[in-house]
Amino acid sequence: MDSMRRRRVLQEAVRRSQATHERHYRDAARQLADQLQPVQRAAFEDDATQRVFQCSRRSGKTWLTKIELLHTALTKPDSHSVYINRSQAECRRIMWRGKAGLLAICKAHGVKPHINQTRMTLEFLNGSIIQLIGADDAEEIEKLRGASYDLVVVDESQKFPRLRHFWEDIVSPALGDTQGRIILAGTASTLFSGFFYEICKDASDVEGWSIHRWHYRDNQSLPHLVEYFEKLKKSNGWGDDHPTWLTEYENRWVSADNLRVYRFNDVPEDERYYDVHDPHTDGRAALPYWIDLHGTRQEYQWEYGLGVDLGWNPDPFAYTIWAFCQNYPVAFEIDSFKQVKLSSDDQAEIIQRLMQIYDFTVMVLDATGAGANIHAAWVARGIPIKKAEKTSGAYSPLSEELQILQWKERSLRSLRPEEDKGHSQNDCADASLYVWKEMYQWSWEPLQQAAQVGTSQYYDQFVEQWERIGLPTSPDELFDANPYDYYGSN
Numbered sequence: 001m002d003s004m005r006r007r008r009v010l011q012e013a014v015r016r017s018q019a020t021h022e023r024h025y026r027d028a029a030r031q032l033a034d035q036l037q038p039v040q041r042a043a044f045e046d047d048a049t050q051r052v053f054q055c056s057r058r059s060g061k062t063w064l065t066k067i068e069l070l071h072t073a074l075t076k077p078d079s080h081s082v083y084i085n086r087s088q089a090e091c092r093r094i095m096w097r098g099k100a101g102l103l104a105i106c107k108a109h110g111v112k113p114h115i116n117q118t119r120m121t122l123e124f125l126n127g128s129i130i131q132l133i134g135a136d137d138a139e140e141i142e143k144l145r146g147a148s149y150d151l152v153v154v155d156e157s158q159k160f161p162r163l164r165h166f167w168e169d170i171v172s173p174a175l176g177d178t179q180g181r182i183i184l185a186g187t188a189s190t191l192f193s194g195f196f197y198e199i200c201k202d203a204s205d206v207e208g209w210s211i212h213r214w215h216y217r218d219n220q221s222l223p224h225l226v227e228y229f230e231k232l233k234k235s236n237g238w239g240d241d242h243p244t245w246l247t248e249y250e251n252r253w254v255s256a257d258n259l260r261v262y263r264f265n266d267v268p269e270d271e272r273y274y275d276v277h278d279p280h281t282d283g284r285a286a287l288p289y290w291i292d293l294h295g296t297r298q299e300y301q302w303e304y305g306l307g308v309d310l311g312w313n314p315d316p317f318a319y320t321i322w323a324f325c326q327n328y329p330v331a332f333e334i335d336s337f338k339q340v341k342l343s344s345d346d347q348a349e350i351i352q353r354l355m356q357i358y359d360f361t362v363m364v365l366d367a368t369g370a371g372a373n374i375h376a377a378w379v380a381r382g383i384p385i386k387k388a389e390k391t392s393g394a395y396s397p398l399s400e401e402l403q404i405l406q407w408k409e410r411s412l413r414s415l416r417p418e419e420d421k422g423h424s425q426n427d428c429a430d431a432s433l434y435v436w437k438e439m440y441q442w443s444w445e446p447l448q449q450a451a452q453v454g455t456s457q458y459y460d461q462f463v464e465q466w467e468r469i470g471l472p473t474s475p476d477e478l479f480d481a482n483p484y485d486y487y488g489s490n
Contacts, residue, residue: 021125021126022077022126024110024111025074025075025111025124025126026074026075028070028074028109028110028111029070029071029074029075031109032067032070032071032074032105032109033067033071035067036064036067037060037218037219037220037221038218038220039060039212039214039218040060040063040064040067040214042212043064043212044064044067044068044071046210046212048181048209048210049175049179049180049181049182050181050182050208050209050210051181051182051183051184051209051210051211051212052157052183052184052185052186052196052199052200052209052210052211052212053065053183053184053185053186053212054186054187054188054200054211054212054213054251055185055186055187055213055214055215055251056187056188056214056215056216056248056249056250056251057187057216057248057249058216058219058222058225059214059215059216059218059219059251060214060218060219060221061185062094062095062155062185063100065083065095065153065155065183065185066095066100066102066105068151068153068183069081069083069102069130069151069153070102070105070106070111070130072128072150072151073113073122073124073126073128073129073130074111074124074126074128076128076150077126077127077128078126078127078128079127079128079129079150079151079178080128080129080131080147080148080149080150081128081129081130081131081149081150081151081152081153082130082131082132082133082144082149082151082152082153083095083130083131083132083133083153083155084132084133084134084135084141084152084153084154084155084160085132085134085135085155085156086134086135086136086156086159086160087134087135087136087314088120088132088133088134088136088137088313088314088340089134089314090134090155090156091120091132091133091134092120092132094155095132095155096120096132102122102130103115106122111124112125113125113130119131120132120133134314134340135154135160135161136314136316136338136340137339137340137341138338138339139339141166141170142170144170144171144174145170145174146174147174148174148175148176148177148178148180149171149174149175149178149180150178150180150181151180151181151182151183152171152174152175152180152181152182152183153182153183153185154166154182154183154184154185154186155185155186156185156186156187157184157185157186157195157196158186158187158188158189158191158194158196158197159186160186160196163184163194163195163196164195164198167182167195184196184199184209187247187248187251188200188246188247188251188252188253188254189247189253190243190247190253190254192253197253199211200253201253213251214251215249215250215251216229216249229249233245233249287300287302287323287332288300288328300325300327300328301325301326301327302323302324302325303323303324303325303361303439304321304322304323304324304334304358304359304360304361305321305322305324305360305361305362305363305364305435305439306319306320306321306351306354306358306360306362306363306364306385306435307319307320307322307364307388307430307431307433307434307435308347308351308363308364308365308366308385308431308434309366309427309428309430309431309434310347310365310366310370310371310374311338311340311427312340312341312342312343313340313341314340315340315427316338316339316340316342316427317338317339317340317342317346317347317350317427318336318337318338318427318428318430318431319335319336319337319338319350319351319354319428319431320333320335320336320428320431320435321333321334321335321336321354321358322334322435322439324439331439336428336431337350337428338427338428344374344377347374348377348378348381348383351363351378351383351385352382352383355383362386362435362439363383363384363385363386363435364385364386364387364388364434364435365378365385365386365387365388365434366388366430366431366434367387367388372387375387388434388435
């Protein structure tokens with residue numbers, strides 16, 4: 001057989017193999033779609049490029065997102081789909097592993113993609129890719145810039161940090177090339193803020209989103225759930241108006257301030273204070289100042305505190321910087337940061353860079369467990385950070401945590417309530433607490449300044465000073481005295 005004939009035979013073999021795979025993939029995709037229930041199919045067949053799934057617990061929302069990812073990969077060669085959840089651990093637990101995970105579904109339908117267990121990617125013979133990413137890895141999220149995607153699924157969207165920024169600045173431009181789609185899937189919660197809430201609250205306020213809502217009563221594959229959840233409600237002592245019942249099972253947004261760990265109202269980013277030392281303030285508002293009696297701007301003597309929470313993976317390394325002052329009643333968050341997979345040396349270098357910008361009055365580190373060795377190593381390399389005295393327990397990850405963190409409801413009955421980390425991480429919040437007790441804005445004293453001569457305030461201050469130090473000794477001396485001999489400006 002000559003070389004030309006051999007090449008044609010090989011090309012035909014490849015073509016037939018590809019046709020077989022394509023036919024197999026189409027059959028598998030059809031079988032997967034046939035498993036959808038009516039409410040799921042209505043959402044699946046919606047041709048809107050921006051869809052929202054707001055669902056209760058056990059409604060079949062996650063199963064639908066798996067079908068969406070696999071169907072796109074199997075029917076659209078060379079497609080690139082991305083699934084995002086709160087953390088890598090959540091991606092692995094919910095989407096990757098188990099008898100209903102992506103790996104098991106592929107095996108059940110005879111689809112054999114190339115599997116990368118470490119990076120959690122599936123690469124199919126038609127060139128398609130499914131990629132799983134944890135939202136707690138800010139570096140991986142930022143890496144999504146610049147590429148193009150056919151489908152992006154954000155699960156547990158009500159917990160996703162900076163969802164509006166993620167959609168507008170990272171994902172939206174990346175869907176244009178392929179006319180790709182995005183799905184925001186989540187559950188109603190007690191947090192009345194965030195992009196997911198804005199869309200679900202009133203779709204007319206956020207143009208272009210198609211919203212699908214359903215709950216466990218629509219899950220025909222698990223009809224026993226209705227009776228089971230009613231028994232669960234009774235055993236937990238929940239009424240029909242209980243926040244957990246309404247949000248998790250009835251799929252309704254309700255307020256539950258009694259469960260909040262922190263009483264916290266976020267300040268819009270364009271109204272936040274920024275420190276003058278920060279090179280990235282871009283002219284935004286500096287820290288508060290005061291005006292003296294001559295109309296001259298005067299700066300408070302701001303001091304800076306740094307709180308650090310150590311971590312690796314899945315718990316991130318985190319820090320928070322506060323500005324505080326002896327003469328001002330409020331402390332201001334200047335910066336907060338968290339990231340997974342940073343080594344001890346990486347973390348130390350971050351702290352040393354911060355020390356070049358800020359002259360910290362106090363630096364506090366969580367030195368429990370292995371942190372004791374890291375603390376000793378950091379002190380040895382010239383980082384004067386102290387150990388935290390722990391008791392129980394531009395973008396601001398601290399703000400996100402403080403808004404979302406809730407107590408475990410049952411623990412409120414005990415003397416030591418526990419934070420429910422299923423709603424949010426608490427790394428920046430913990431870093432803040434470590435340094436908070438070392439600051440003294442809570443014992444602030446008003447700033448005093450001398451009044452102008454001849455004003456009533458001038459004589460009030462003079463008499464106050466007279467009573468304090470016992471001068472002058474007679475009325476004549478009072479009128480002859482120079483007040484500034486006795487009273488100076490602070």
